[in-house]
Amino acid sequence: MNSAAHSPSSLIDLTHVQKSYDGKTLVIKDLNLSIAKGEFLTLLGASGSGKTTTLMMLAGFETPTRGEIRMAGKPIQNVPAHKRGMGMVFQNYALFPHMTVSENLAYPLKMRGLDRSTIETKVKRAIDMVQLHDMQLRRPSELSGGQQQRVALARAMVFEPQVILMDEPLGALDKNLREHMQYEIKQLHRSLGVTVVYVTHDQGEALTMSDRVAVFHQGDIAQIGAPTTLYEHPENAYVATFIGENNVLHGQLKGRQGEQVDVALNAGLNTRGVAVGALGATGQDIQLLIRPEKVRLCAIGPSSYQATLADRVYLGDHIRVHLKLSNGDTLIVKTANDQSINALRNGQPVGFTWNPEDARVFTAR
Incomplete structure (x- = not known):
């Protein structure tokens, strides 16, 4: 089943999207998915289910073999990643090791040609947002895993994108810190109203954080809905056994x-x-x-x-x-x-x- 009706309120639409890496096997079979403005959508699935490939196509790091991806009604599948205006948070943080916290946060703003005063204002706001006061001059190697993850979050948000994409961002953290960061990310989402597309294989994380969850299975969406709907009313045995x-x-x-x-x-x-x-x-x-x-x-x-x-x-x-x-x-x-x-x-x-x-x-x- 591949359910996700198009909606006038959607910010992103994937229509009949397919992806093959070798020209034979479809890792994404026929994906139809609408993402509403301001929602927290999690792509949940086992390894090889197609969730990360879908995120990479949204980010612009992969191109669909067939189908169309639209943002605010405009096709973006041929738009380069850096021109899509999306923030990205990776599991390994992907911070520049030779740069300080402030320099890491300023980098995407400099790339967009903002003036020095605006950059300073936005960097300060981002640091306040993730509560990293007194850390501006530290390099990533001088930070804990949780602090590095906060810097990665702040860098994704610093240029105020419409969409933030997160690829297993908490996978490297221990259980207690992971749960704390889940709460912090959700609070940031609520306060900023930004659209978040989040990839995880952790069902507990998906249920805790999401407005909706799309359960991926073998390149398809097995079911999409609110966490309570997936848990209480699974539409097939796969979802029933995968969720909870x-x-x-x-x-x-x-x-x-x-x-x-x-x-x-x-x-x-x-x-x-x-x-x-x-x-x-x-x-x-x-x-x-x-x-x-x-x-x-x-x-x-x-x-x-x-x-x-x-x-x-x-x-x-x-x-x-x-x-x-x-x-x-x-x-x-x-x-x-x-x-x-x-x-x-x-x-x-x-x-x-x-x-x-x-x-x-x-x-x-």
């Missing part, structure tokens, strides 16, 4: 009741879930996906299912419970850290259940 965590249980379709279907799982469970896509006839092989936090432990009874406790993993604020089903499949349950869970013993039979509206049923693949 899911238990995948296999079985057969038994019947339909409106939006929901009855299924018989190979683990011996007769249950129900929400049908997604065309499922075919009764007896069709299906896969049911249920998120660990949607499964509830309960007393064994007529309205619950039964499994054997295989393991518990203590994670501080919650516990991951591993249940073994009758056919040997494992079901992961994410539950609050409380005494009743800690009292359970491995090998003990336990009850569990879920709401049918929380389960998604897809054709088996």
